[in-house]
Amino acid sequence: MNVLKSLNQRGQHNWIKIVCLAVGLATGIVLIGKAGFEQSWDRFFPTSDCIYVVCEDIIMDGEYKHYPQTAGAVAHGIKCYCPQVEAATRYTSFAWDMPIVTDDDKRVRTNYALVDSCFFDVFPFRVLVGNPKKTLSQVDCCMIPRSLAEKLMGIENPLDLVGKKIYYNIRGGWALTVGGIYEDIPLNSKLHGMEVMVSMPTITKIMFDGRDNWVGNDRYESYVRLAKGIMPDDLKPQIEKMKRDNLPLDELKKAGVDLGFSVQPLVDYHTKDEGTRRMTWIISILAAVLIGCAVMNYLLLVIGGISQRTKEMAVHQCYGAEARHIYQKVLTESVIHLLLSLTLAALLLFLFKDTIEELVGAPLIVLLLTGSNIWLIVSTCLVVLLITGLVPSWIYTHIPLAAAFKNYNHSHRLWKLLLLGLQFASATFLIVLLIVVGRQYRMMVHDDLGYDYSTLGSMLVDGVSIEQRQLAMDELRKLSFVKGVTMSYANLTQHQSGDNILLPGDDREYMNIADLYYVGDGYFDVMEIPLVSGRTFTEQTDTLREVMVSRKFEERMKELAGWDQALGKQIICTSFQGPYTIVGVFEDTRIGSITNPDTRPSVCYYSRKPEQMHYILIRFQSMDGLEAANKLVKELVTDNPDISIVPYNQMVTELYADAHRFRTTVMIGGLVALIIALIGLIGYLAGEIARRQKEIAIRKVNGARIADVLKLFHTDILRVALPAVVIGATGAWYVARLWLEQFSEKTTLSPIILVGGALAVIIVILSVVCLGCYRVASSNPVNYLKTE
Incomplete structure (x- = not known):
C-alpha cells in the first residue's frame, strides 16, 4: 500500500x-x-578453440586475394600431411530453398549440402539417432535436423523418419534414405542454414566430382580440428610440403599464380569480420x-x-x-x-x-x-x-x-539544462543517422543494375521436367501482357561461379571471371541489357562455339593481352573445352549486391537446352499481369506445386534485408529518443512555468506580448538545444560514415543532411515550447498576481 x-x-x-x-x-x-x-x-x-577454417591465399599478378573456400582434396590433404590435425572435413552446398517431399506428399522447403563422413568428427553436434559416419559414406543417404524431421513426421515421433525415403523436389523423383537425425545447428554459427546433409559420394549424381582436385573447382568449405595447444603456424612446414607434392607449381608460376593455404580460427571468422565488428x-x-x-x-x-x-x-x-x-x-x-x-x-x-x-x-x-x-x-x-x-x-x-x-x-536549473541537452543530442544523433540510413537504403533498392528490372519476373525451375519447362515458356509467350520469355543458368542478384581465362597456345591464366554459363534465345532483349559491340546469340545449334563478354572483360584484356578489341578473338574458359570465339560485347551489369558485389568481368554462352537452365525470365508489359501469369504457371507445372514467378524488384529488395532492418531499428530508436526528450522538455517547461509565472505576469502588465513571452522561453531552450544538436549531428555523421564503409557505392554525406536533420529537431523542440508555454503567455496576469 x-x-x-x-x-x-x-x-x-x-x-x-x-x-x-x-x-x-x-x-x-x-x-x-x-x-x-x-x-x-x-x-x-x-x-571451439581447436576448430579452424581452411582458406586459400592467392597472389595473381601481384594482387593478393583470400578465399574461405578450397578445392576438394585440400582439407583431407592437410589431415594426411599434418599429424597435429585430429580431424578434417569438407562440404559444399548445392540447393537452397528447395522442397523435400515425403511419400504422403508432405513438402517442406529446405537447404541441401554434400557432406563427407568426417563432418561430425570435427563438429560435435548432438546426433539423436543414426550413425553419421556410415550414413555419410553411402550413396543417396542423408542426415537431417530435428526441426525438419518434426515438420515432416510431426512433433510426437520425428525419429520415426529414420530408414524412410524422402524425395528431392517431387515425390517419386530423386530419393534419399534418412540415415540419422541431428540436433539443429544454432543460429549463431557459420554452418547455420545447412540442413539436409547428403552423403558426399552422391556428388557423382549431381555435379562434377571434384573431391580429389587440388586446383580448381574451389567450392568446398573445408575445416580442420587441431590438437590442444597446436597453433596455425605449427602447420606451415607440412602444408608447404603438401603443396610441393600435389600442386602443379611450375604451371601455376607460368600462369602468374602463387597458391597457398592457411587456417583461421572458426571463432574469429564472424566476430572479427570488419563488417560484423563495425555493426x-x-x-x-x-x-x-x-x-x-x-x-x-x-x-x-x-x-x-x-x-x-x-x-x-x-x-x-x-x-x-x-x-x-x-x-x-x-x-x-x-x-x-x-x-x-x-x-x-x-x-x-x-x-x-x-x-x-x-x-x-x-x-x-x-x-x-x-x-x-x-x-x-x-x-x-x-x-x-x-x-x-x-x-x-x-x-x-x-x-x-x-x-x-x-x-x-x-531550481537546479543547470542540472536540468545539462540533462535536457544530452537528450536533445541523443535524439538528433538518431534522427540524422536515420536520414543517412534511409537515403542509402533508397539508393540500393533503386540501384541501376545495368538492365531494367521494373517489369521483369523470374521463375526457378529446378526439378521441373524439360517438357513442362518448354510448355510453360510456350504458353507464357502467348499472353498479350508478356513482351518476351527466355531462360538462363544464372541469377544476376547472386555471386557466380569463377573460371579462369586463357588464350589458345598460351599457358598464362589472365584473370578470373564470373561465369554466367548459359543463356537462351532473346536473353539480352528480355533482360534489356545493352549491346556495346558485335551481335547477340542467334537461334542456332550449340556447335558454333561462340561466347559473349562484358565491357569490363574487353577493357581488362586490352590491358593484360594488348587487344585492340574483343570481337573475333578466341578465349579458353576453364569450365569449357577448347577455344570459343567472341561475337559480342555487352554492357556491364551488377552481379550480386552493393553490399557484396561481384566485380569480376563476366562471360556467357548460348544454349537452347532447357535442362541446362535454372531460371525462366519473363518481361511483362506491366506487373499487373503477374497474377494471371502465376495462375497459368500453377496449372501447367504440376512437377512443383510451389513454383511461382517472383518479381525481380522483390529479389533486389531482399538483397538489402539487413539494411532495411537497420533502418527500421534506427527509426524506432530515433522516435523513442525524441519522444523521451520531448517528455523531459515538457517536464522542464512545467517546472519553469510554475517557477516564473509571476515574473511572466509582471512582464505582461508592463506591456509584453505573447510573442515576447514565448521568445523568453525559446531563447532559454535554444541556448542548450543548438550546441546539443550540433554535437548529436556530428556524432551521427561519424557513425554513419562508419556504417557506409561496408557498401561499394555510398550515398553522399552532404552537410545539408546534417543541417536538415538538426533543423528538424530544433523545429520540433520549438513547437513543443510554443504549445507548452502558450497557455501561460496568453492568460490573464491577474490570475497569477492576485495572491500578492
Whole structure:
C-alpha cells in the first residue's frame, strides 16, 4: 500500500519515469542482446578453440586475394600431411530453398549440402539417432535436423523418419534414405542454414566430382580440428610440403599464380569480420544512447520534483535519519521503479516479439540468453539502478536542513539544462543517422543494375521436367501482357561461379571471371541489357562455339593481352573445352549486391537446352499481369506445386534485408529518443512555468506580448538545444560514415543532411515550447498576481 502511495505522489511524475525507463530499457536490451549475439558465433562447441577454417591465399599478378573456400582434396590433404590435425572435413552446398517431399506428399522447403563422413568428427553436434559416419559414406543417404524431421513426421515421433525415403523436389523423383537425425545447428554459427546433409559420394549424381582436385573447382568449405595447444603456424612446414607434392607449381608460376593455404580460427571468422565488428559497435552505441536518454529523463524528472520533497527528507533527518538512511530510502524507490520498468519492458517485448525477431533476425529468447548476454543485461540494469538511486540521494543529503524549512525552491536549473541537452543530442544523433540510413537504403533498392528490372519476373525451375519447362515458356509467350520469355543458368542478384581465362597456345591464366554459363534465345532483349559491340546469340545449334563478354572483360584484356578489341578473338574458359570465339560485347551489369558485389568481368554462352537452365525470365508489359501469369504457371507445372514467378524488384529488395532492418531499428530508436526528450522538455517547461509565472505576469502588465513571452522561453531552450544538436549531428555523421564503409557505392554525406536533420529537431523542440508555454503567455496576469 505504501508503495502504491509513493508512486502516486503529486508532482513526482513517477509513472512517467517508469514508462520512459521501460521503453528505453526494452529497446536498449534488444540491441545489447543483438550485439552480444553477434560476438557469440561458434563459441558453443566444447572444442571451439581447436576448430579452424581452411582458406586459400592467392597472389595473381601481384594482387593478393583470400578465399574461405578450397578445392576438394585440400582439407583431407592437410589431415594426411599434418599429424597435429585430429580431424578434417569438407562440404559444399548445392540447393537452397528447395522442397523435400515425403511419400504422403508432405513438402517442406529446405537447404541441401554434400557432406563427407568426417563432418561430425570435427563438429560435435548432438546426433539423436543414426550413425553419421556410415550414413555419410553411402550413396543417396542423408542426415537431417530435428526441426525438419518434426515438420515432416510431426512433433510426437520425428525419429520415426529414420530408414524412410524422402524425395528431392517431387515425390517419386530423386530419393534419399534418412540415415540419422541431428540436433539443429544454432543460429549463431557459420554452418547455420545447412540442413539436409547428403552423403558426399552422391556428388557423382549431381555435379562434377571434384573431391580429389587440388586446383580448381574451389567450392568446398573445408575445416580442420587441431590438437590442444597446436597453433596455425605449427602447420606451415607440412602444408608447404603438401603443396610441393600435389600442386602443379611450375604451371601455376607460368600462369602468374602463387597458391597457398592457411587456417583461421572458426571463432574469429564472424566476430572479427570488419563488417560484423563495425555493426556491433554501432548497435552498442545505439543501445547506450537509448538507455542513457531514458536515464537522463528519469533524473530530469527527479530533479524537477526535488523542491517538493526537501521537507520530507528534512523531517526524516530531524527524527534521527542519517545520510545512509536517505540513500537507503531513495535506492529502495529506485529499485521499485526499476522493477516496474523491467516488468513493463518485458510486456512490451512480449507484445512486439514478432516485430523484434523480424528486425534482429533471431528469436528473442536467443538474444536474451545467448552467451554472456544475460550478464550484460543484468550489469546494465545495475548501472541504471546506481545512477537513478545515487544521484538523487546525493542531492537530497546535500540540501541544508535549515533551508529545507524555509520554502526551499532551488531550481537546479543547470542540472536540468545539462540533462535536457544530452537528450536533445541523443535524439538528433538518431534522427540524422536515420536520414543517412534511409537515403542509402533508397539508393540500393533503386540501384541501376545495368538492365531494367521494373517489369521483369523470374521463375526457378529446378526439378521441373524439360517438357513442362518448354510448355510453360510456350504458353507464357502467348499472353498479350508478356513482351518476351527466355531462360538462363544464372541469377544476376547472386555471386557466380569463377573460371579462369586463357588464350589458345598460351599457358598464362589472365584473370578470373564470373561465369554466367548459359543463356537462351532473346536473353539480352528480355533482360534489356545493352549491346556495346558485335551481335547477340542467334537461334542456332550449340556447335558454333561462340561466347559473349562484358565491357569490363574487353577493357581488362586490352590491358593484360594488348587487344585492340574483343570481337573475333578466341578465349579458353576453364569450365569449357577448347577455344570459343567472341561475337559480342555487352554492357556491364551488377552481379550480386552493393553490399557484396561481384566485380569480376563476366562471360556467357548460348544454349537452347532447357535442362541446362535454372531460371525462366519473363518481361511483362506491366506487373499487373503477374497474377494471371502465376495462375497459368500453377496449372501447367504440376512437377512443383510451389513454383511461382517472383518479381525481380522483390529479389533486389531482399538483397538489402539487413539494411532495411537497420533502418527500421534506427527509426524506432530515433522516435523513442525524441519522444523521451520531448517528455523531459515538457517536464522542464512545467517546472519553469510554475517557477516564473509571476515574473511572466509582471512582464505582461508592463506591456509584453505573447510573442515576447514565448521568445523568453525559446531563447532559454535554444541556448542548450543548438550546441546539443550540433554535437548529436556530428556524432551521427561519424557513425554513419562508419556504417557506409561496408557498401561499394555510398550515398553522399552532404552537410545539408546534417543541417536538415538538426533543423528538424530544433523545429520540433520549438513547437513543443510554443504549445507548452502558450497557455501561460496568453492568460490573464491577474490570475497569477492576485495572491500578492
